[in-house]
Amino acid sequence: MPRSLSLSGGTHRPLSEGWALVVTAAGAHAGPATVDATAGLPAPVPGTVAQALEHAGLFDREKPQPLHDKDVWYVRTLTEFGSGAAQLRFEGLATVAEVYLNDERFLTSSSMFEAHAVDVVLTGAEDRLAICFRALRPFLDASGPRARWRPQMMETQGLRLVRTTALGHMPGWCPPIDAIGPWRAVSLLKVDDVEHITTDLSLAARLAEGGAGVLDLSFACAADLSDVRLECAGESCAVTRAADGRWQAALTLPQVEAWWPHTHGQPHLYDAHLFVGGKTIPLGKVGFRSLEIDRGQDGKDFAVVVNGERVFCRGAVWTTADIVRLPGAKEDYRPWLLSARDAGMNMLRIGGTMAYETPAFFEICDELGLMVWQDLMFANFDYPAKDDAFVAHVRREVEQLLDGIQASPSLAVLCGGSEIYQQGAMLGLPERIWKGTLTEEILPDVCGKGRADVPYVANSPCGGAMPFSPNEGVTHYYGVGAYCRPLDDARRAQVRFAAESLAFAHVPQARTLMQHLPVPALHHPRWKERVPRDRSASWDFEDIRDFYLQEIFAADPARLRREEPDSYLDLSRAVTAEVVEAIYGEWRRPGSFCNGALVWTLQDLLPGAGWGVIDATGEPKPVWYGLRRAFRPLQVILTDEGTNGLYAHVLNETPQTWTGTLELACLRNGEQVVVSGRHSLTLPPRGKQSFAATDLFGAFFDTTYAFRFGPPSHEVTVARLLDGAGEVMAEAFDFPLGRSRAFYDTDIEVSLVKSDRGWCLDLETKRFAQSLHIEAEGYRAEEDWFHLPPGGRKRIRLLPRYGVDVSALPGGEISHIGSRRIIRF
Known part of the structure; x- marks a missing residue:
């Protein structure tokens, strides 16, 4: 629907209230005349059937019943608008819908992703508007042009023929909640002068x-x-x-x-x-910006260049603000997008397995400085690109998407969809089969006309010897993750740009589990059904997390689950934070091939150990804090370069010159400094610099324990970046003997102080404390699951939760892995 404005004294009214919802058997009513709306449920618009039923206590998102085998009617009157010419607007109807005015059908829609504007004449009497959402199951089960491959991740192959979301149709990925209803706004426009x-x-x-x-x-x-x-x-x-x-x-x-x-x-x-x-x-x-993709001299690279500067893109793949409601208002988006910004993310990807978001999403991203990689809603399937009717729907949906966000500076990449090329290639099909006209001709043509300023990528992933090869173009990188490769695979793979990566079953904070999943962790069916898995795989993503728990902490996950379940959960929370921080350090260091990587995914769909780095309630998981540290624009990174020793890398992505000091210290028993060094430096805007640890020390020292001349002299190395006032701007840690050798039973000195920013905790320790966790009643710690080295005081702000009395003294407790101590304040 082309963007339009009323230049006269017209009135534009949302039709958000007054709707009655009636669920019937499929085909029970040919038209609205026989539908008894007085027996219906109240239904919000925009909204979904599942949402209205949930409000009435008739739907459980944890045990959803199928809805695609039923017809659903939405009915309301329009008497308040008087008589005369008007225009009815439907921003999105999911999915096969018929619209009636006074029992006369005036619109049929067969795409969830298309908007419609229809001119009508109101009588001023009992005008009655009705929308029927026909049962989708027969359309999903209908046969069509023969597919050359069949994805296993979808529960129905009919999704390739029907323009609707894949959400709800991916077993193991998301709950089977069917998307039905006027999920986007319905409104009426009356104008005094249509010209x-x-x-x-x-x-x-x-x-x-x-x-x-x-x-x-x-x-x-x-x-x-x-x-x-x-x-x-x-x-x-x-x-x-x-x-x-x-x-x-x-x-x-x-x-x-x-x-x-x-x-x-x-x-x-x-x-x-x-x-x-x-x-x-x-x-x-x-907003005014220039944007292009730098493919490098060899054509294999992939870097986003904003205003002439290469930007390392980091962030996550967006799922939805609510799997039941599929909402699109600013108040629904803002908390999630603020959490993404606060974590230091600068890009979100809306994947092809999700659904289009409204212009309000992009308006907030514009405001917050978050770039958006927008997949078009195509994923995995062999789509019927030779079907003229199908292509016409595709063109309209993309044109309308771009019309609504035509001046948005946050839109950074348009992509022809997710894993179409990968799916065909992994099944052994030749390139001429899986690389087709839809993504190579039709979609780039529409995108070029609608947003010529935004680069187009044919598919995610694509490039390289295989479309998913990480060393060229765009990849989906799960070497570290699902494929259980060691951490150094992140370097060997030579990742250029990962549009998704690093999927794990991230364990939420204990408070979320107590409130929303109060079952024995790991062994209860409700716990396991929230753990994501690939369909037909013999493992799930909890198994993947356990692999890295054993690798990182040298612990037996099975024994811990049995004998020390609380310790197991804490190590599980800590391990994914450690992994993502280490991998992003590798990817962001000078000399890395990588220009960006997005984690899979931003948020969970239900509370539990899901892919999201934020749980379904909006609470950041421990891994979110790891990402927040990994994403700092002013950053210090430590990397083990083998017999070249330990290197410290300092990055300044800000537009200002930065002057400060780099400090490096190696600790024995977590407290005794065996060697240290410091270096004053000035980094220009977008500058980066690397230092050998021996240059800072002024002499040889086996910092990484690579030469093994005698017993090891230390267990942890601490790097600090300090500004001119001595404030710590960033920290990094290296464990030459492994993290388990740096577990210490440490006391923490805690002071509760009231600052101009609210309540804060001042923390000090004489001995290194690993993965320190703060639990404060009524508050969330601004930083959590972090390492606390000796020397200096660390101040942590406590962020009040909704409704807390900030005048009262906060209370809580502090713990860290490797110790059974609980420090209360």
């Missing part, structure tokens, strides 16, 4: 050479307008009618501030307005 409606409105912001911003506007309007101007950032220009009848303007902003991802600068936005005959019409916020 004063603009259509096909186009708004594009770009950063020109030399740093000036250019705002291009174009729209069609049948009326003869006068005194039309475009304004942005204090500059304005006339909007004139071209020879083809379209109204056009190109506004140059010589002093514009560029939009940056928040890790590399400020995400500057500007309000744009259209003035027509003295009337102000908001066009929304725009």
Whole structure:
């Protein structure tokens, strides 16, 4: 549906209330005349059937019943709008829908991803609007053009023919919750003068050479307008009618501030307005940036370049704000996106197995400086690209998506979908079979016309000897993860860009489990059903986590589960944080091939040990804190370079020069400094530098215990990056003998202080404490599951939870792995 604006005194009303929902057997009613809406349930719009049933106590998201075998009717009256011409707008109907006004069908929709605008005439009497969502199961079971391959991850092959979400259809990945209903807004527009409606409105912001911003506007309007101007950032220009009848303007902003991802600068936005005959019409916020993909001299690379600077992209794959509601309002998105930003993420990917999000999602990403990799909703299947009707639906859905976010600076990559190429290639099919016209011709054509400023990628993954080869183009990297490769595989694989990676069954904090999954961990069926797995695989992602628990902590997971379940859970929480921090350190170091990697996934769909780094309640998991440390724009990284020794790498991704000090110390028994060194340095904006540990020490020292001349002299090495005032900006740790050799039963000195930022904990230790965890009643620690080295005081802010009395003294406890002590405050 082309973007449009009313330039007259029209009224636009959301039809969000007053709906009655009636669930019937499939085919029970040919039309709405025989549907008794008085017996229906109240239903929110936008919303889903599962949502309305859940509100009525008739649906359990933990044990969902099938809904695709039923018809569902939404009915309401329109008497409050009077009579006359109007336009009904449907932003998204899931999925096969018929729409009636006064028992006359005026619209049929067969795609969840298409919007519709239909002109109608209201009588002013008892106008009755009805939407029927026909049972989807017969459409999913229908035969179509023969597929050349059949993905195993989907529970129905009919998804290749029906334009609906794969959410709910992937056993082991997500709960089987069927998406049905008016999941996007329904509204009514009444206008006094239909000629004063603009259509096909186009708004594009770009950063020109030399740093000036250019705002291009174009729209069609049948009326003869006068005194039309475009304004942005204090500059304005006339909007004139071209020879083809379209109204056009190109506004140059010589002093514009560029939009940056928040890790590399400020995400500057500007309000744009259209003035027509003295009337102000908001066009929304725009940002000015340039963006391209650098493939390198050999064509094998893949780096996102923003405003001329290569940006290391880090973040996660987005699932949904709520698997039942599939919501799209700002208040639904904001908590999740804030958590992503606060973790230091600068990119989110909306995968092809999910669903399109609304413009509100992109508006918040624009504001927060989060780039968005947008897969189009195609995944794994052999789609019928020769079917003209199918292709017409595809073109409309992509055109409408891009119309709604046409000036959004956060949109960074458009991709033809997820794992289509990989699926065909892994089944042994030749490239000519799995590389087809849909992703190579049709989708890039639509994307190029709708957002010429955004790079297009044919599929994720693609490039290399095989489309999933990590050393070229875009990959989905699970060498460390599902394939149980050692941590150093992250270097050997020469990953260029991982659009998804590092999937584990991340254990939530204890408070989430106590409140939402109060069952014996690991052995109870409810626990195991929340653990993700690949369909038909003999293992799940808890097995993967256990593999790395044994590798990292030299512990037997099976014995711990049996004999010390609490210790097992704490080590499970700590291990994935340790793994992601180590791998991102490898990928971000100078000399790495990697230009970005996104974890799988941002959030869980139900509380439990799922893929999400944030649990389904919105609580960050321990791994989130590991990512937060790994993603710091100002960063220090330690890497073991074998017989070359230990190296410290310092990164400054900010736009300012940074001056400070790098400190390095090796500790015996977690407390005695056996060797140390420091170096003053100045890093320019986007600068990075590497130092051999021996250069800081001034003499040879076997920091990594590579030469093994005699017994080891230390168990942990600590690197600190300090600013001019001596404040610790970043820390890194190396364990030459393994993390289990650095477990100490340590006392922690705790002071509770009230600062201008609220309650804080000051922590000190005389001996190294590993994976320290803070549990504070009514609060969440700003930093958690971190290592605490001796020397110096560390201040941790306590973030109040909703409804807590911040005037009261907080209380809680502190623990760390390797010790049975509980320190209370």
